[in-house]
Amino acid sequence: MITEKINTVIGHVKSINGSRISVKLSDDFKSSMPIIDGVVYRMGQIGSFVRLPLGYVHLYGIITQAGAEANPDQPNESMESNFSTSRWISVVLIGERIRDKFERGVIQFPAPDDEVHLVTIEDLKIIYSEINRESSVAIGHISTSESLPAYIDLDKLIARHSAIVGSTGSGKSNTVSIILEAISSNANFKSSRILLVDPHGEYNETLKKYSKVFKVNADIIKHENELNIPYWALPFDELLAVFPGILKEDVLEHIRLEIQNRKIMASKYLEKIPDELSVTTDSPIPFSIKKLWYELDDFEKQVFNKIEIQKGEWEFQMVDRIQTGDAEKLISSQHHPAAPGGGNPNLNKHALGILSFLNGIKNRLIDERYKFLFSPGDYSPDLDGKLNSDLNKLLIEWLNHDKPITILDLSGIPPEIMVSISGTLIKIIYDALFWGQNLDVGGRRQPLLIALEEAHTYLRAGEDSVASRTVQAIAKEGRKYGVGLLLISQRPTELDETVLSQIGTIFALRMTNSKDKGHISSAIQDDLSDLVSLLPSLRTGEGLVLGEAVKIPSRIKFDKIAFAPKSSDPLVSERWVLEKPNSNLYDELLLRWRNRRFH
Ligand SMILES: Nc1ncnc2c1ncn2[C@@H]1O[C@H](COP(=O)(O)OP(=O)(O)OP(=O)(O)O)[C@@H](O)[C@H]1O
Numbered sequence: 001m002i003t004e005k006i007n008t009v010i011g012h013v014k015s016i017n018g019s020r021i022s023v024k025l026s027d028d029f030k031s032s033m034p035i036i037d038g039v040v041y042r043m044g045q046i047g048s049f050v051r052l053p054l055g056y057v058h059l060y061g062i063i064t065q066a067g068a069e070a071n072p073d074q075p076n077e078s079m080e081s082n083f084s085t086s087r088w089i090s091v092v093l094i095g096e097r098i099r100d101k102f103e104r105g106v107i108q109f110p111a112p113d114d115e116v117h118l119v120t121i122e123d124l125k126i127i128y129s130e131i132n133r134e135s136s137v138a139i140g141h142i143s144t145s146e147s148l149p150a151y152i153d154l155d156k157l158i159a160r161h162s163a164i165v166g167s168t169g170s171g172k173s174n175t176v177s178i179i180l181e182a183i184s185s186n187a188n189f190k191s192s193r194i195l196l197v198d199p200h201g202e203y204n205e206t207l208k209k210y211s212k213v214f215k216v217n218a219d220i221i222k223h224e225n226e227l228n229i230p231y232w233a234l235p236f237d238e239l240l241a242v243f244p245g246i247l248k249e250d251v252l253e254h255i256r257l258e259i260q261n262r263k264i265m266a267s268k269y270l271e272k273i274p275d276e277l278s279v280t281t282d283s284p285i286p287f288s289i290k291k292l293w294y295e296l297d298d299f300e301k302q303v304f305n306k307i308e309i310q311k312g313e314w315e316f317q318m319v320d321r322i323q324t325g326d327a328e329k330l331i332s333s334q335h336h337p338a339a340p341g342g343g344n345p346n347l348n349k350h351a352l353g354i355l356s357f358l359n360g361i362k363n364r365l366i367d368e369r370y371k372f373l374f375s376p377g378d379y380s381p382d383l384d385g386k387l388n389s390d391l392n393k394l395l396i397e398w399l400n401h402d403k404p405i406t407i408l409d410l411s412g413i414p415p416e417i418m419v420s421i422s423g424t425l426i427k428i429i430y431d432a433l434f435w436g437q438n439l440d441v442g443g444r445r446q447p448l449l450i451a452l453e454e455a456h457t458y459l460r461a462g463e464d465s466v467a468s469r470t471v472q473a474i475a476k477e478g479r480k481y482g483v484g485l486l487l488i489s490q491r492p493t494e495l496d497e498t499v500l501s502q503i504g505t506i507f508a509l510r511m512t513n514s515k516d517k518g519h520i521s522s523a524i525q526d527d528l529s530d531l532v533s534l535l536p537s538l539r540t541g542e543g544l545v546l547g548e549a550v551k552i553p554s555r556i557k558f559d560k561i562a563f564a565p566k567s568s569d570p571l572v573s574e575r576w577v578l579e580k581p582n583s584n585l586y587d588e589l590l591l592r593w594r595n596r597r598f599h
């Protein structure tokens, strides 16, 4: 219990406006750093707490403003000395304690001239001891007190989504690692499922013990697994976005139908055959893109002789190919050239005029950088669309292994398709869990946390991409299907507002850019938005945590992860001290460039 013997009064309530109160600090409380029970307290700090005893109840509030701005009657007081005007604080009431039980929210309100007390370590212990141990994990300690561990509630964190924001170097990646490690190392969470989309491959080492890493050009020695994303699982628009060039609507429609028909045909070979009427171009059903390319290419190049079959009756007959190509090897068929200026042989008058687009497709199909997409190992269909391994196996690989975390390391993916691929990945996984919602492997039975590092790179505000659409859908309704989001970004202004407004818990680390701060304040509960003024002064690895996963808005110093996440970019100073390499290697370089291969 709190003893009232020690004088902890720091001031008195002067005005009340809902849960926001203005407090004038007592003049007789001379020191701004009182010492109570041997502990030094800093008085009137933004982000720290105060206590207001009201009979049996103690109200708790957080200081959101301090100094002259917190004075409700600034003009009248302006004649007083600076010292006097600065001794005001604004407080937002956040919870109340009856005996030793702390609850969020207040039912009673103070009256003018009520006492306002400093919050001691003993008070804090009571507030923070009210946690549900089963659903909470420790991620650091309360900034003002090394001895108080800081817990977050996983049920709230995951079901209501969360975001970690802060300037570069403020400690976001470390915070992610600490949270994920805290979950993964908890033996009770046997079937925890976390998917971390990692554009820079920072986490492979950091979370090694708890994760299975999928990466393009995986390093087997480092126990990485090859990341395959079968092109046929992409929705039509996303698949087309991989190829350069823009097509006219009628051509698009033609290709759409071609793919749909091929998917219908190939669906007959699947182990469980889907209903034909539900198959669309967007269905995750295989088809051979090589064969599609080959046949479209052949069609464009066909030539026809106009022949009189009966008197006055003419017909176009296809001229035999000079040489038949090979779809598997991406070799075009050879056709006779059309006669210049009309006459036999004639060009195919039904041709779509898409030879340069088809050339673009071929370039992608042979490009080693796109191998993860167009030659996805066992998930590559043959020319008839028959598969060795279907998507269920891929989903098992990704979502049902012996480690709690799956890292999808996208560092090997060409930047021009990063946005589309990362979006598609999230979509494949969300769609799978959405349609599996009534099964034990769905998200309701086994929830999934999707953590998106550098979320601003693929979730640009206002952009109509598959990533934004899917993340918006998860933000709005993921809770119903057991899918939670953890967004990490250094540029919160670029994050979509609809998504940000659905975030239940925000970890705001050091942030200096005023635009970003403004954006964040809009995602924070209104009366606490003044707290953003605290953000520029936070230390590295320290954050203001607001929202549902914490008992009260808390300033937390996160623990430091043992193996710090590091970017895989080479260090210039380490490289430039080495001997120069042999210039013969440029021969090999040129060959690889021409072959579009890395090996
Ligand atoms: N809680 C902490 N305690 C001590 N040091 C920390 C803590 N958190 C982060 N650091 C250190 O600060 C540096 C930056 O951390 P981190 O890489 O997590 O920042 P970031 O916000 O993810 O940066 P970026 O925007 O560049 O990705 C690292 O060297 C890290 O070791």
Ligand SMILES: [Mg+2]
Pocket: 172, 173, 174
């Ligand atoms: Mg980082």
